[in-house]
Amino acid sequence: MIPFLDLNQINKPYLPAIEEASLRVLRSGWYILGNELKSFETAFANYCQVRYCIGVANGLDAIGLILRAYEFPEKSEIIVPANTYIASVLPVSYLNLIPVFVEPDPYSMLIDPAKIEEKITSETRAILCVDLYGRSCEMLEIAALAKKYNLKVITDAAQAHGAIYDGQKVGGIADATAFSFYPTKNLGALGDAGAITTNDPLLAERITYLRNYGSKERYKNEFQGVNSRLDEIQAAILNVKLPFLEAENARRRDIARRYLAEIKLPDLVLPPDDRIDQDAWHLFVVRHPDRAAFTGYLDQMGVQTNVHYPLPIHKQKAYATINHYNLPITEEIHQRVISLPLNPVLSDEEVSHIIETVNKYQQ
Ligand SMILES: *Cc1c(COP(=O)(O)O)cnc(C)c1O
Numbered sequence: 056m057i058p059f060l061d062l063n064q065i066n067k068p069y070l071p072a073i074e075e076a077s078l079r080v081l082r083s084g085w086y087i088l089g090n091e092l093k094s095f096e097t098a099f100a101n102y103c104q105v106r107y108c109i110g111v112a113n114g115l116d117a118i119g120l121i122l123r124a125y126e127f128p129e130k131s132e133i134i135v136p137a138n139t140y141i142a143s144v145l146p147v148s149y150l151n152l153i154p155v156f157v158e159p160d161p162y163s164m165l166i167d168p169a170k171i172e173e174k175i176t177s178e179t180r181a182i183l184c185v186d187l188y189g190r191s192c193e194m195l196e197i198a199a200l201a202k203k204y205n206l207k208v209i210t211d212a213a214q215a216h217g218a219i220y221d222g223q224k225v226g227g228i229a230d231a232t233a234f235s236f237y238p239t240k241n242l243g244a245l246g247d248a249g250a251i252t253t254n255d256p257l258l259a260e261r262i263t264y265l266r267n268y269g270s271k272e273r274y275k276n277e278f279q280g281v282n283s284r285l286d287e288i289q290a291a292i293l294n295v296k297l298p299f300l301e302a303e304n305a306r307r308r309d310i311a312r313r314y315l316a317e318i319k320l321p322d323l324v325l326p327p328d329d330r331i332d333q334d335a336w337h338l339f340v341v342r343h344p345d346r347a348a349f350t351g352y353l354d355q356m357g358v359q360t361n362v363h364y365p366l367p368i369h370k371q372k373a374y375a376t377i378n379h380y381n382l383p384i385t386e387e388i389h390q391r392v393i394s395l396p397l398n399p400v401l402s403d404e405e406v407s408h409i410i411e412t413v414n415k416y417q418q
Pocket residue numbers: 113114115116139140142143185187211213214235236237247248249
């Protein structure tokens with residue numbers, strides 16, 4: 056069986072260095088907001104070619120802290136993609152802001168810039184784009200809209216560490232960008248972790264306080280903040296793994312290139328092939344009209360697949376008040392998508408086996 060993702064194999068090459076780094080933290084007696092976090096924040100900001108990076112507890116908090124820091128009035132409207140993981144939208148809801156869903160471009164499955172403007176009202180304050188599957192949204196078009204209507208651009212790049220758009224790394228493009236280092240991401244910790252990047256010094260400062268109870272100096276609170284800190288052990292582990300992110304993304308791109316060139320199955324829709332060397336290929340998402348039959352076959356043939364995601368946000372029980380929304384492109388995507396295994400530890404032989412197995416499928 057070729058597993059969809061084997062975290063044991065993913066982390067194996069780094070384990071000796073991770074064990075050493077973790078032990079160093081354990082023995083240091085300093086566990087929260089210390090030098091490991093500082094060096095990771097500097098290194099990740101450099102990697103993203105952006106001025107500031109603030110480590111936080113996870114990707115969900117990263118999105119929520121950006122929204123909090125902007126202090127949008129309650130009931131402000133935030134443009135969000137209808138096709139995304141629920142974590143992109145939950146912070147909008149729990150901060151009493153209103154998510155306004157925009158359908159994806161059927162080709163890229165990312166928010167369709169051509170459908171944003173019709174959703175902008177006098178209450179709109181920001182566009183939250185999600186670089187889903189590892190591909191940057193169309194940031195030139197989105198930035199033009201943001202400028203025209205004086206909106207903030209926030210990116211959820213939880214799946215897009217190292218992706219490039221128009222020559223720029225994701226993380227330095229939007230006004231503020233949220234990252235997750237959940238273990239399965241392109242850059243994964245061995246527990247929960249996240250970060251925010253921005254070029255805006257005031258926003259960076261505010262988020263630095265907000266993640267630590269709103270405190271600038273100990274016991275002096277400027278804001279009603281939260282507890283969302285990236286701990287020293289996870290920061291030390293990320294410091295070990297970050298230098299290898301480029302090489303891992305390069306391996307992902309090589310596999311994506313082979314899938315795109317060699318998979319030939321009439322009914323299967325492949326992901327965009329126009330930016331192979333810019334996309335971060337967190338997932339390789341194909342679409343098939345009979346998903347159950349196709350994934351059943353792959354499973355029988357020893358290829359484990361996954362579905363990102365089976366049920367759209369507006370159809371979730373958690374969003375019962377908007378279950379009636381009609382978002383046909385999003386709904387069709389959720390019925391058809393299948394993620395093939397794509398990760399840096401797949402061997403060339405395994406990639407060949409996956410390609411041959413897919414191509415041999417007969418309805
Ligand atoms: C993983 C993910 C998140 C949430 O990150 P956590 O660290 O699990 O909170 C948010 N958005 C997207 C698109 C994700 O893939």
